[in-house]
């Protein structure tokens with residue numbers, strides 16, 4: 001068991017400052033290797049004082065639609081838990097790893113995403129969130145599938161093998177409510193607004209894997225847009241960029257943009273990186289959310305007599 005430098009005391013959560021770690025880890029076709037990498041990054045993040053750690057989108061499998069059925073696992077459900085964090089029957093070494101690491105290091109873990117197979121044999125792109133006691137506190141299935149065809153750029157159809165989720169996902173922490181989406185979900189401002197306004201989230205988290213076409217154009221812009229629209233922090237974690245294998249593999253290689261980032265409610269990039277493997281740390285001063293919402297009170301100035309956002313779940 002590796003030592004955790006700052007997380008030994010259960011009661012030392014300062015509700016005004018949250019140290020987060022965004023793990024930009026390299027993903028391979030070897031699930032066991034990906035597990036080892038994830039464990040190492042979680043250990044490192046905890047040892048450097050993070051209280052909440054975010055893994056990237058699809059960290060235990062290649063990001064390829066044809067690979068998802070092969071790598072998919074049966075995941076636990078939030079509702080199936082008893083008070084001790086035990087869930088109904090499931091079979092997921094990846095979920096076990098997240099739960100164990102959360103307990104071991106007393107961390108909040110937003111477990112990026114992994115392919116999930118449900119009882120009906122449908123496959124989802126799913127994120128699990130564990131609290132420091134190892135309880136599953138949120139489960140988000142990517143609700144907007146990444147189906148795009150950009151001439152001369154990228155063609156990708158998640159719907160070839162994936163089904164969309166239907167849950168508006170958020171969870172309560174000592175630092176306030178946190179909203180959760182996965183990658184393409186960030187392109188839908190209504191979802192972010194629902195999380196911020198209806199569910200009072202001051203932080204929105206999107207594990208993501210943009211690419212070399214859309215990454216340079218939209219990755220940072222979307223994060224800053226969602227942050228300014230909703231006057232909240234936005235956090236993203238991407239896989240690191242890896243080279244395609246010299247011999248063509250079983251699955252097409254996806255080249256990730258990287259650039260895991262933290263953006264403040266003012267819309268500033270407060271921490272980011274390039275395409276290489278590593279961990280981005282940021283100390284979030286949560287008072288900035290209230291400060292922004294008070295000093296530029298757009299939340300109260302909406303013309304709800306002319307337009308309104310209506311959540312349907």
Ligand SMILES: NC(=O)CC(=O)C(=O)O
Pocket residue numbers: 146182183184185187208209210211214215
């Ligand atoms: N990978 C995604 O879900 C989204 C993406 O790459 C994009 O929107 O661009």
